[in-house]
Amino acid sequence: MLRFILRRILLILPVLIGMTIIMFVIARVLPGDPVGLAAGPNATRAEIEALAREFGLDQPLWVQYWTYLSGLVQGDFGTSLFSRRPVATDLAAYLPATLELVFSALLLAILVGIPAGLMAAVWRNKWPDYLSNILSVAAISMPRFFLGLLLQLCFAMWLMWLPLGGRFPIIFDPPPGVTGFYTIDSIIAGDWDSFWTALRYLALPAIAMSLSPLATILRMMRASTIEVMHQDYVTTARALGLSPRLIVFKYVLRNAISSSLTVIGLYFGWLLGGTVLVETVFDWPGIGLYATSAIVSQDFMPVVSVALVIGVLFVTANIVIDVLYGLINPKVRYQ
């Protein structure tokens, strides 16, 4: 098992290096004048050149890349042309917010999607199945940002149950940072008021992001459950007197869940890359918002770094999924 994981990690190294090359080159060959933009409209030619020299942008591309790569190994993601802050510092501030959002959305999708899919399969062609079918088609076909706006309109504007946007009220201090997830940090600090507040702010964006994976997981789970329920070993289990509850929740569930795992892994990447819109709609201070502002000002170091971080997280998530496959299906193990 350990060897399997190590091998997977070694295999992703070339993927990551390739990714840095592509991102680095693309960011620099794009039309535009980031240095001029950063220096300001009234900068003289000499000032612009001085700025370019300061950031090493007068060097040949491969030297720049080498400097970037050797910095990366030491945890240095470069410096923003605009704020002059190290990108690593910014990432440390914004990434937890995005991860909290993505993990909550995924958790919600799993916790609701899997049991609901199982139920839809058990009550196939009865009303719970039809209902889940209609709702999941609606959830899949609605764009996330639109869904976000609808949720805001409904729950923040009309009902006024939840805040419109943001991550935490500005007038209060967020819980002391341990993980950077406000919900978890407030639990660690034992501060239930903060937890409740953080959860209220998290609710709408998390729901907006979760509905599409939820619906997909539900449909996957339904289909694979139906398939598994026709397997011979289910007939045998029935023939030998096991209760339907035991058969569905123990024997069928574990066999049916692996196809959903694949979807969960894919959706993790999809959600990470797709936070931009939802973070914009909900004014959520995550890497999506950070990347958007960097793209607009052609500040390429943050852009490259965000892409790289998303890539690393996506690849890691898929290793985790592979390990989970092995835990669920013993036949996958040791291969």
Next chain:
Amino acid sequence: MTALLDIRDLHLSMHSFEGAAKVLSGVSLSVEKRQIWGLVGETGCGKSLTGLSVSRLVRTPPAEYTGGQILLDGTDVLGLSEPQMRALRGRRVGMIFQDPTTNLNPAFRIGTQLMDVALAAAKHDPAILGLQPGAGRRARKQAARKLAIAMLTEVGIPAAESRLDDYPHQFSGGMRQRVLIAMALIGRPDLLIADEPTTALDVSVQAQILTLLKQMVAAHDMGVVLITHNLGVVAQTCTHVAVMYAGTIVEKGPIEAVLADPAHPYTQALLRAIPDRSVKRGQLQGLAGAVPNLIHPPPGCRFAPRCALARPSCLEGPPPVHTRAPDHAVACPVVKEVQNA
């Protein structure tokens, strides 16, 4: 004395888009303890449905029982509710199916699967685990584990205790079928339905599994219905045989009687179709024609359209059953006349 299993005039229809197929029409079979009944017939003749019906595992709909009874120790299982049925499955009736590679759940250790069956059976009969009623969860689990080890040892799995934590894919086909036999018998059923238990195995393993089945029947005083299309398996294993054709039993009786003196034209044709060393190449006699459409079955004897001895009266009504020798029954009037003539 009531028989262990007494199927009386069972009728079953399968509803489909084309209409209702009368897949079982008047199946009667009575099984006593220590009898091994071979249920033979070609694919689609209803032998598996008969077996599944005993545990009520046929989905209704599309199936519908249109008549008859299935008496298990005098109780008609067709009248039982699903929870009542569950109490019988595994504890009164054990089942083994054809393919040992697909009948064990690939994601669970075989110990878990065996123990769950034992625990389910113990819910209705705590004595299976050898415990007092009301024993704790831990005690029940431990007893179930012990029983699983004992069962695996009994079906001939070496080092049973260490194999309890193995997954099905770590066993060979023959070993898996042994595990499935252990699983079917762990609830101490007195009736075992084995649906083609050796068809997916190679010949040498097949012989071992059949020997094991016979040992188990003797050791646990069970009755068995062995469903197969292989007359060789029947000859080797069974005490009695019932031959099915298109949803009816055409001939049944003690194995010696039926094999030595096959009376029904279909049984005779089946026996003629078995290759043997004395038959020269190209001389093996097949059976012409095809199985009748069961949505519109022939009004009389269902075999009549393919039967060499058929006469106009055969097409008129269901053939009367007559007794040829003690317990040897044949559903064909013509044979009787030919014999008497």
